[in-house]
Amino acid sequence: xxxIAIDAMGGDHAPHEIVAGAVWAAQEYGVxxxxxxxxxxxxxxxxxxxxxxxxxxxxxxxxxYRIKIDTSKLDIKITHASEVIEMGEAPGQAIRKKKKSSIxxxxxxxxxxxxxxxxxxxxxxxxxxxxxxxxxxxxxIDRPAIAVTLPTVKKPIVxxxxxxxxxxxxxxxxxxxxxxxxxxxxxxxxxxxxIGVLNIGEEAGKGNELAQATYKLLEEQHGKLNFVGNIEGxxxxxSVCDVVVCDGFVGNVxxxxxxxxxxxxxxxxxxxxxxxxxxxxxGLLAKPFMxxxxxxxNYEEFGGALLLGVKxxxxxSHGRSKAYAIKxxxxxxxxxxxxxxxxKIAKFYEE
Amino acid sequence: xxxIAIDAMGGDHAPHEIVAGAVWAAQEYGVxxxxxxxxxxxxxxxxxxxxxxxxxxxxxxxxxYRIKIDTSKLDIKITHASEVIEMGEAPGQAIRKKKKSSIxxxxxxxxxxxxxxxxxxxxxxxxxxxxxxxxxxxxxIDRPAIAVTLPTVKKPIVxxxxxxxxxxxxxxxxxxxxxxxxxxxxxxxxxxxxIGVLNIGEEAGKGNELAQATYKLLEEQHGKLNFVGNIEGxxxxxSVCDVVVCDGFVGNVxxxxxxxxxxxxxxxxxxxxxxxxxxxxxGLLAKPFMxxxxxxxNYEEFGGALLLGVKxxxxxSHGRSKAYAIKxxxxxxxxxxxxxxxxKIAKFYEE
Numbered sequence: 142x143x144x145i146a147i148d149a150m151g152g153d154h155a156p157h158e159i160v161a162g163a164v165w166a167a168q169e170y171g172v173x174x175x176x177x178x179x180x181x182x183x184x185x186x187x188x189x190x191x192x193x194x195x196x197x198x199x200x201x202x203x204x205x206y207r208i209k210i211d212t213s214k215l216d217i218k219i220t221h222a223s224e225v226i227e228m229g230e231a232p233g234q235a236i237r238k239k240k241k242s243s244i245x246x247x248x249x250x251x252x253x254x255x256x257x258x259x260x261x262x263x264x265x266x267x268x269x270x271x272x273x274x275x276x277x278x279x280x281x282i283d284r285p286a287i288a289v290t291l292p293t294v295k296k297p298i299v300x301x302x303x304x305x306x307x308x309x310x311x312x313x314x315x316x317x318x319x320x321x322x323x324x325x326x327x328x329x330x331x332x333x334x335x336i337g338v339l340n341i342g343e344e345a346g347k348g349n350e351l352a353q354a355t356y357k358l359l360e361e362q363h364g365k366l367n368f369v370g371n372i373e374g375x376x377x378x379x380s381v382c383d384v385v386v387c388d389g390f391v392g393n394v395x396x397x398x399x400x401x402x403x404x405x406x407x408x409x410x411x412x413x414x415x416x417x418x419x420x421x422x423x424g425l426l427a428k429p430f431m432x433x434x435x436x437x438x439n440y441e442e443f444g445g446a447l448l449l450g451v452k453x454x455x456x457x458s459h460g461r462s463k464a465y466a467i468k469x470x471x472x473x474x475x476x477x478x479x480x481x482x483x484x485k486i487a488k489f490y491e492e
Numbered sequence: 493x494x495x496i497a498i499d500a501m502g503g504d505h506a507p508h509e510i511v512a513g514a515v516w517a518a519q520e521y522g523v524x525x526x527x528x529x530x531x532x533x534x535x536x537x538x539x540x541x542x543x544x545x546x547x548x549x550x551x552x553x554x555x556x557y558r559i560k561i562d563t564s565k566l567d568i569k570i571t572h573a574s575e576v577i578e579m580g581e582a583p584g585q586a587i588r589k590k591k592k593s594s595i596x597x598x599x600x601x602x603x604x605x606x607x608x609x610x611x612x613x614x615x616x617x618x619x620x621x622x623x624x625x626x627x628x629x630x631x632x633i634d635r636p637a638i639a640v641t642l643p644t645v646k647k648p649i650v651x652x653x654x655x656x657x658x659x660x661x662x663x664x665x666x667x668x669x670x671x672x673x674x675x676x677x678x679x680x681x682x683x684x685x686x687i688g689v690l691n692i693g694e695e696a697g698k699g700n701e702l703a704q705a706t707y708k709l710l711e712e713q714h715g716k717l718n719f720v721g722n723i724e725g726x727x728x729x730x731s732v733c734d735v736v737v738c739d740g741f742v743g744n745v746x747x748x749x750x751x752x753x754x755x756x757x758x759x760x761x762x763x764x765x766x767x768x769x770x771x772x773x774x775g776l777l778a779k780p781f782m783x784x785x786x787x788x789x790n791y792e793e794f795g796g797a798l799l800l801g802v803k804x805x806x807x808x809s810h811g812r813s814k815a816y817a818i819k820x821x822x823x824x825x826x827x828x829x830x831x832x833x834x835x836k837i838a839k840f841y842e843e
Binding site for chain 1 (some may be wrong): 644701724728745747
């Protein structure tokens with residue numbers, strides 16, 4: 142049985158929602174757990190889930206769930222961690238100083254082989270830094286990157302880098318392309334994934350120096366990668382490519398603008414429906430349809446993003462994750478283990 | 493009467509929709525026109541508008557308009573231009589080679605003072621290059637930038653730079669902040685506009701080198717500008733600031749992602765409504781509400797973006813603009829002339 146390590150102390154709703162989501166996943170997906178964090182707090186949560194049951198409103202999905210599971214029947218290991226890295230701390234410093242923190246020990250669990258992957262909803266910087274130092278880089282990869290899966294009208298796409306590296310070189314973006322394509326093929330099941338460079342125009346000469354140089358580099362590698370050229374921001378959701386390559390600054394802005402735009406539109410629509418009585422009635426009727434869309438584009442469904450390029454699997458979840466999102470993050474971790482995405486990235490560079 | 497020069501040959505629907513939109517604006521806003529382009533083609537369009545009337549479906553707004561206006565009663569001057577710069581041409585080269593092109597002569601009209609501002613829906617690069625060389629920079633400004641006005645749940649915000657400069661320095665972003673604030677105050681009427689730097693986190697140390705250095709520079713200038721710190725992509729629409737400062741690459745990606753996200757959501761919602769008969773009925777009822785939102789966020793309502801930093805007013809419209817968008821672009825141009833936004837930017841640097 143695949144064992145997944147969970148940083149039980151990381152995230153806005155730790156440890157209660159994190160532990161509940163992990164247990165829920167253990168039952169639903171048949172995985173073993175390694176819960177890393179303050180032992181007494183974790184035991185307390187497990188006890189509650191086993192006896193009283195745990196209620197989660199699962200954030201944006203707008204559903205209420207009751208999680209009541211006999212945790213004694215699941216394969217759950219607790220690894221005590223006396224420290225926690227807080228959101229504001231400088232990641233590099235924090236992981237060196239707090240060697241007994243839950244995120245460092247969760248990474249250790251994967252490095253030592255007691256777990257096959259880890260899920261972390263705390264500080265993204267700390268999860269990246271500890272994964273980089275604890276697991277090491279895949280030979281050929283300079284910097285790990287975050288691969289974020291997004292829904293589109295047709296099939297899901299991958300944006301890489303979603304925010305790990307603010308300052309990038311063309312060589313790094315080339316590596317992101319290789320990692321993104323490997324992910325798309327093996328985890329999302331897309332044959333010959335089409336790679337696009339996020340740019341402000343279609344022509345080769347468009348964009349900033351980084352985008353121009355990356356275009357050239359990918360064009361030269363055309364035999365090995367299915368490079369389809371530049372894609373613009375408005376095309377991300379039109380399925381014109383399967384992997385969107387960009388630096389972590391631009392990628393993170395793009396992801397957050399997507400989130401912000403959706404929120405604004407739903408809010409505007411609600412306001413519009415409130416204008417008069419007829420609107421209120423129609424709004425009420427339309428609500429379930431809007432909710433279905435909201436659920437489709439909701440980060441909670443995707444659970445988390447994969448940190449690619451390290452020798453091990455780290456799933457980075459939203460800091461606001463509740464049980465439902467964590468459950469899905471464990472699914473992502475399990476899937477990544479089964480598909481061996483890291484081994485396949487390593488293989489690309491061996492050949 | 494304020495005279496606005498129009499590049500009648502620029503844009504996907506030139507000259508028919510451009511001329512119709514300009515005439516419509518002349519009547520609605522009481523401006524005089526200088527239509528720059530092939531004389532016979534322009535005369536033909538004016539004749540049609542005066543006699544048969546011109547039908548425009550006004551793109552996304554989804555409305556049909558009939559424009560039938562006696563153009564002989566309006567103050568319309570035609571300036572013949574024998575050449576046109578096409579969308580694919582390299583801007584710098586094209587404006588040097590095609591000195592008799594409609595965009596170059598429209599800029600000339602403003603430089604010579606026969607018109608007070610110009611509206612251009614053709615190649616953005618050519619409009620920028622010809623404005624830069626034909627009008628010159630405002631002293632103190634290194635590079636002109638595009639100020640794009642966007643709707644939010646509350647009041648509109650400005651994103652600067654919307655795509656003029658892909659490679660920027662912190663000094664340039666500082667200048668964009670000054671120009672954006674001047675625009676926000678004078679054109680949008682926002683007192684003490686709050687300036688935010690588009691970044692991937694709130695803390696001062698976040699982001700790429702450019703964003704970090706810009707943060708420092710703006711912090712030092714705190715007395716002169718109302719700098720409120722970093723803002724994230726998802727906050728753009730939350731009215732946490734009035735001016736969003738970023739390089740033209742990131743700005744353009746952000747704008748196009750906004751466009752792409754809206755399109756996807758509306759498409760998803762339509763699909764969802766189509767699922768069954770009840771959905772179809774509810775969808776039909778909800779349609780007017782969705783249309784109202786669509787109109788609110790539609791670029792056609794904003795007409796165009798201002799190129800700030802040159803000694804003259806250039807309004808850059810979407811290449812897909814139809815008559816309705818052009819009409820609104822003329823309104824933006826007129827408003828910019830009346831508020832003297834350029835003079836106020838120049839004054840900031842004189843003080």
